[in-house]
Amino acid sequence: MARYENIVILTGAGVSAESGLGTFRDEGGLWAKFDPMKLATPEAFEADPDTVLGFYNARRANLADAKANAAHFALAELEQNWMLDGRANYLLVTQNIDDLHEQAGSAGLLHMHGELLKTRCTRCGHLFSDREDMTRERPCPGCGKAGGLRPHVVWFGEMPLGLDQIYAALDRCDLFVAVGTSGTVYPAAGFVAEARRGGAHTVELTLEPGEISDLFEETHYGPATEVVPHWVRGLG
Numbered sequence: 001m002a003r004y005e006n007i008v009i010l011t012g013a014g015v016s017a018e019s020g021l022g023t024f025r026d027e028g029g030l031w032a033k034f035d036p037m038k039l040a041t042p043e044a045f046e047a048d049p050d051t052v053l054g055f056y057n058a059r060r061a062n063l064a065d066a067k068a069n070a071a072h073f074a075l076a077e078l079e080q081n082w083m084l085d086g087r088a089n090y091l092l093v094t095q096n097i098d099d100l101h102e103q104a105g106s107a108g109l110l111h112m113h114g115e116l117l118k119t120r121c122t123r124c125g126h127l128f129s130d131r132e133d134m135t136r137e138r139p140c141p142g143c144g145k146a147g148g149l150r151p152h153v154v155w156f157g158e159m160p161l162g163l164d165q166i167y168a169a170l171d172r173c174d175l176f177v178a179v180g181t182s183g184t185v186y187p188a189a190g191f192v193a194e195a196r197r198g199g200a201h202t203v204e205l206t207l208e209p210g211e212i213s214d215l216f217e218e219t220h221y222g223p224a225t226e227v228v229p230h231w232v233r234g235l236g
Helices: 042-047 049-064 070-084 100-104 163-172 188-197 224-234
Strands: 007-011 090-094 109-111 114-121 127-129 149-153 175-179 201-206 218-221
Touching: 007 070, 007 163, 007 188, 042 049, 049 114, 049 149, 070 090, 070 100, 070 224, 090 163, 163 188, 175 188, 175 224, 188 201, 201 224, 218 224
Parallel strands: 007 090, 007 175, 090 109, 175 201, 201 218
Antiparallel strands: 114 127, 114 149
């Protein structure tokens, strides 16, 4: 087995699908049922905050019943073994806004699209962990004013989080792994090309080939709960 020193792992909706959380862009996914322009943009929130908040409140309720699956635990185990071996350059970047990686024990984690279980105040910027329903009437615990609470998620038209840290990690990584991601959403879909430019070995673990699968040197297809633990075991 090649001895890698710097790992970057990117996960998408496919890693959480077997935990009962809906994907977005697949057939029957959330955006096939709902119009994202009416639910996931700053303009939608300004025009109809009650509907937007209600959508994300429902997603919080759905997340409350979800549990981390074998793929999440395998990635957490990989990180723990990596750290025990004295190699600290490990970054797990997730496009998911759920907390299933945290449930499994992942620590070196960056939520580039935000976190569903955090709320942000648009008035004062206060950010806090939160499992309660968001409403226009609920006051912000930071400034005490009502009407400004929104989910801490990245909407269409907003900049993903942590991009400087992500690109710095991609620049130095020698192993890049994409797990359960469709390869259709940028900038995440461009990460494999960034990693390859730096000479990294690239691996795709997903249900089926996607739009950028040809860019990966190594591919494994099937349910995340099967292919991810199998691949992690293969690293030795």
